[in-house]
Amino acid sequence: MSDTDGMEGLEVAACTRCSDLEExxxxxxxxxxxxxxxxxxxxxxxxxxxxxxxxxxxxxxxDVLDDELRDAGLSRTDVRITNCVRCRPPENRxxxxxxxxxxxxxxxxxxDLVDPDVVxxxxxxxxxxxxxxxxxxxxxxxxxxxxxxGGEPREVLVCLxxxxxxxxxxxxxxxxxxxxxxxxxAGASGGQSRLGEF
Ligand code: URA
Numbered sequence: 001m002s003d004t005d006g007m008e009g010l011e012v013a014a015c016t017r018c019s020d021l022e023e024x025x026x027x028x029x030x031x032x033x034x035x036x037x038x039x040x041x042x043x044x045x046x047x048x049x050x051x052x053x054x055x056x057x058x059x060x061x062x063d064v065l066d067d068e069l070r071d072a073g074l075s076r077t078d079v080r081i082t083n084c085v086r087c088r089p090p091e092n093r094x095x096x097x098x099x100x101x102x103x104x105x106x107x108x109x110x111x112d113l114v115d116p117d118v119v120x121x122x123x124x125x126x127x128x129x130x131x132x133x134x135x136x137x138x139x140x141x142x143x144x145x146x147x148x149x150g151g152e153p154r155e156v157l158v159c160l161x162x163x164x165x166x167x168x169x170x171x172x173x174x175x176x177x178x179x180x181x182x183x184x185x186a187g188a189s190g191g192q193s194r195l196g197e198f
Contacts, residue, residue: 007106007109010031018098021085021087021089021090025088028086032055032057032080033080034077038187040082040116041120042119043061043084045086045087046083046085046088056082056083060166061166062162065081065179071179071180084103084107084129085103086106117186118144118155118185118186120157122159123137131145131147141159142158142177143157144157
């Protein structure tokens with residue numbers, strides 16, 4: 001059995017790797033957005049709204065993300081949004097290391113197929129999962145690091161989780177600036193990628 005069995009292209013059709021998540025999920029929540037997007041956002045795991053609708057970031061965090069994307073000149077249909085783990089953990093707990101690693105081949109395949117200019121990690125869990133180190137998200141938001149993902153070196157932009165701005169309004173400016181940076185890297189404001197500047 002290959003690492004991505006059960007995955008039709010970008011979509012995971014069926015998966016039984018995590019017994020807890022098989023029980024807690026209503027459905028598998030695959031990534032959403034164009035398969036050739038320049039920007040790929042990676043969150044932690046679906047919450048209750050995402051689990052019910054089958055689409056990532058459709059709750060309050062999704063509203064915050066949508067608003068900032070719009071202000072940065074992007075719409076949700078311009079970007080791809082996915083999660084480290086595609087099934088809702090029970091009681092919204094953090095995904096375990098095993099669950100993260102069980103789902104990792106699907107994420108790697110998605111990154112490989114989408115081939116984005118920039119991967120934006122939304123929050124601590126995806127930041128640490130993709131950078132494979134401790135991440136202090138509040139102080140590191142907006143920083144870019146190159147790491148091997150989906151078979152090649154990629155730019156990873158560390159970003160706060162949109163929910164952080166709901167708990168602490170003082171984080172709004174940093175979140176906004178990071179989303180603007182993602183849009184700039186992907187060339188949304190000038191038509192040309194400005195990766196070299198970061
Ligand atoms: N938070 C996440 O990390 N992912 C979602 O899909 C929704 C909220």
